Amino acid sequence: MDEKRPAPRAMSPPRSLRRSRPTLTIAFVIAVVYTFWIWQPFNPILDQTMVDITSDDVHTTDRLVPLEAHIMSKCPDAKDGLELLVLPVMQRVHDKVNFTLSYIGRPTANDGVDCMHGPSECMGNIIELCARELYPDPKINLGFIMCLSRDYSEIPERSLVEDCALESAIDFQQLNDCAVKEDGAYGLSLLRDSIKRTADVCQTRLNTMRVLISSIGRCDEERHYSSR
Numbered sequence: 130m131d132e133k134r135p136a137p138r139a140m141s142p143p144r145s146l147r148r149s150r151p152t153l154t155i156a157f158v159i160a161v162v163y164t165f166w167i168w169q170p171f172n173p174i175l176d177q178t179m180v181d182i183t184s185d186d187v188h189t190t191d192r193l194v195p196l197e198a199h200i201m202s203k204c205p206d207a208k209d210g211l212e213l214l215v216l217p218v219m220q221r222v223h224d225k226v227n228f229t230l231s232y233i234g235r236p237t238a239n240d241g242v243d244c245m246h247g248p249s250e251c252m253g254n255i256i257e258l259c260a261r262e263l264y265p266d267p268k269i270n271l272g273f274i275m276c277l278s279r280d281y282s283e284i285p286e287r288s289l290v291e292d293c294a295l296e297s298a299i300d301f302q303q304l305n306d307c308a309v310k311e312d313g314a315y316g317l318s319l320l321r322d323s324i325k326r327t328a329d330v331c332q333t334r335l336n337t338m339r340v341l342i343s344s345i346g347r348c349d350e351e352r353h354y355s356s357r
Contacts, residue, residue: 193227199327201233202253203246208278216275219267228267230274232258234324242320252308253277253284255316258323259307264299273297 198215200207219228232254235243244250257277261270276293283289294301308316 194222194225195229196226197229197231197330199231199233199330201245201250202257202274202277203244203250203281203284205281208275208281211271211275211278216271219271223267228271229326230257230261230271231326232320232323233327234320236321236324240317240321242317242324249285251317251320253281254323255308255320256285256290256304258319259304259316260297260299262319263303263307264297269297269299273299 196218198210200210219226233245234251234254237243242251244254257270257274260273264270264273273293273296276296277284277289280289290304291301293299294304310316
């Protein structure tokens with residue numbers, strides 16, 4: 130199936146505030162943070178269907194501990210997962226981890242990409258990847274991504290991106306230039322590489338703590354995550 134490259138959306142009317150919908154308990158969040166803090170392998174049993182967390186023999190070391198989150202920019206679970214799982218961990222141990230944010234999707238024919246929530250999600254993923262490339266400091270890029278996720282349904286509307294860029298001290302023009310560089314081919318390549326990284330998680334066991342924020346997906350080979 131041929132996939133059209135996502136294009137930036139026109140400026141939208143002022144965005145409305147969205148009410149966040151908590152889906153995870155405080156006890157679970159505390160358990161996640163505490164477990165990561167002591168760096169012990171764990172595999173919690175969850176009642177929720179939106180998040181699976183796996184850790185592959187993460188041991189105490191002088192080196193930074195790899196921490197990965199895999200998201201979809203327009204998935205409603207992304208907001209809750211980032212706020213309740215990723216941010217608390219980063220606030221506690223940001224200087225002890227090498228944080229990587231990757232995206233969930235499917236490469237298609239002709240170098241295209243299929244995103245679960247449509248082409249607008251692909252564009253949102255690209256914008257967030259560009260923010261990470263231009264501003265590697267997680268305090269900046271993660272703040273920007275969390276700002277977008279609060280109004281995920283409006284991604285990638287120009288007004289939302291501009292507001293979040295301003296809030297996070299990100300140059301909107303640089304962000305836009307990255308997203309449309311080489312007629313969009315550059316941003317699309319960033320997204321394909323990121324999606325491949327997520328797919329590789331299914332094939333390889335790494336010394337990495339991973340957080341999959343999604344209501345879909347299953348790695349049958351390693352059973353790293355599954356929908357229920």
